[in-house]
Amino acid sequence: MSESFDKNVIYLDNAATSWPKPEAVYRAVDYAMRYSGNASRSGHRLALEADRLLYQTRKMLASFFNVGDPAQVVFTKNCTEALNVALKGVVKEGDHVVTTSMEHNSVLRPLSKLQKSGVEVTVVQANVEGYVAPEQIAEAIRYNTKLIAVIHASNVVGTIMPIADIGKVAHDHGALFLVDAAQTAGTLPVDMEECFIDLLCVPGHKGLMGPSGTGVLMVGKGVEVESLIEGGTGSLSESVEQPSFMPDRLESGTLNVPGIAGLKAGLEFITEVGQSTIRQHEQKLTKLLLDGLSELDNVLVYGPKDPNRTVGVVSAVVRGMDPAQVSALLDREYGIATRPGLHCAPLAHKSIGSFETGTVRFSVGYFNTEEEIEKAVQAMKHIAKQLD
Ligand SMILES: Cc1ncc(COP(=O)(O)O)c(C=O)c1O
Structure with a gap:
């Protein structure tokens, strides 16, 4: 592990691989x-x-x-x-x-x-x-x-x-x-x-x-x-x-x-822990994320807004900004790990209307907290505000 690794990272890339592990x-x-x-x-x-x-x-x-x-x-x-x-x-x-x-x-x-x-x-x-x-x-x-x-x-x-x-x-x-x-x-x-x-x-x-x-x-x-x-x-x-x-x-x-x-x-x-406990926790975080991001000016959230219809994966864009740039800012300025782009699913992005630049994907896991989700929403708010 590199000396500079910041263990306080807010990891919202659980759809790629879960982190940390038990x-x-x-x-x-x-x-x-x-x-x-x-x-x-x-x-x-x-x-x-x-x-x-x-x-x-x-x-x-x-x-x-x-x-x-x-x-x-x-x-x-x-x-x-x-x-x-x-x-x-x-x-x-x-x-x-x-x-x-x-x-x-x-x-x-x-x-x-x-x-x-x-x-x-x-x-x-x-x-x-x-x-x-x-x-x-x-x-x-x-x-x-x-x-x-x-x-x-x-x-x-x-x-x-x-x-x-x-x-x-x-x-x-x-x-x-x-x-x-x-x-x-x-x-x-x-x-x-x-x-x-x-x-x-x-x-x-x-x-x-x-x-x-x-x-x-x-x-x-x-x-x-x-x-x-x-x-x-x-x-x-x-x-x-x-x-x-x-x-x-x-x-x-x-x-x-x-x-x-x-x-x-x-x-x-x-x-x-129980699968239903994990599901309930992730649903609560997903709802916070969906509600928080949907309220922001200049931010567009894709997919269902009801966490009963989804797992803990939320895609969004800041209008007028490349998702890769937003994800890099989230990482560098706020210590938040997300995944930008097409997520190895080009036809899915065509279906939801986000092809070719894709989206910024936030994906929650059992070890994420409400506080982390609130920080992620605030970070997106700051990034999107730069456009005003
Ligand atoms: C829906 C879906 N299918 C398949 C895969 C491939 O999984 P793996 O990385 O374990 O090969 C992924 C990985 O992100 C995925 O999200």
Whole structure:
């Protein structure tokens, strides 16, 4: 850490990665680095410690998201990798995919690549609030629709999608349902069975409070996903073929054991505090932010103004100022960390009307306080006043 790092930073970039982490997460990473070996590779104590840790974490994730079988829980290095494995592992030439304009590039770019190999893609347009209705998804379905891929909540404006209803549409039409829960895992309950989700992709390092380099793909019962990467699994070493059983089929190479130890500690923290407590706290802060910013002259807030319809992500611009300039001022003059620009979601910004310069994104987390939000609103007030 650089000497000049100011620990009093007001961190409002939790949608990128959550910070700080619960103390137990730092401790768990440290412990795992000191006292675990490579999982599934040997029978000595350090290797078994890693095996135990992986199994316990899979079990926790399976229960957290109602996956059913812990073997269907696959560790990845982030949500992007989970999404790539899921999309490329189930969609083939001649298949049709329905998705939305609110998706992150980690869905849009793999789909764009798949399009080049003969996959058809329909992008359903969200309204100006970033919302897509289940009926719009139903209308886009064709005879060859293999998959419906939907973001749970927007990383630009926080809008929550009706995933249970969209899941029902997918189920009724015999299509697979993929949910990108990057912005909701750890904050909103996600039940794979109740929402008819076949493929659930989450990062470990955002709302689940784990370290960077962690992500998870959860695969519903009976859903066949082809591997993207083959290699050592520690199982069936006599064969040059990738094992067909889960999770080995989709998990090649040494796993991020310290990262997963941190993720487990993050899950334990969430379970202890309670997801609904975290949600309520973030909603209170989001309301303060939405109300405070909406009242300011020269500031335009995008997306729904009702925190019941969003997660803790708020996008705004100061009229006549580049969001990058505003975000730099917030950082340098006020010690407030935000993210400017297009947030890897160009079509989402087109939907809400903020393409090409984008917005300044404020994203709250469990460790933010009301006082910090008030300071952020005051800082925006000062910046916007410079224009008068
Ligand atoms: C909605 C959404 N999907 C996917 C991702 C990709 O997540 P990761 O950075 O873990 O690859 C992000 C990251 O910001 C996101 O907001």
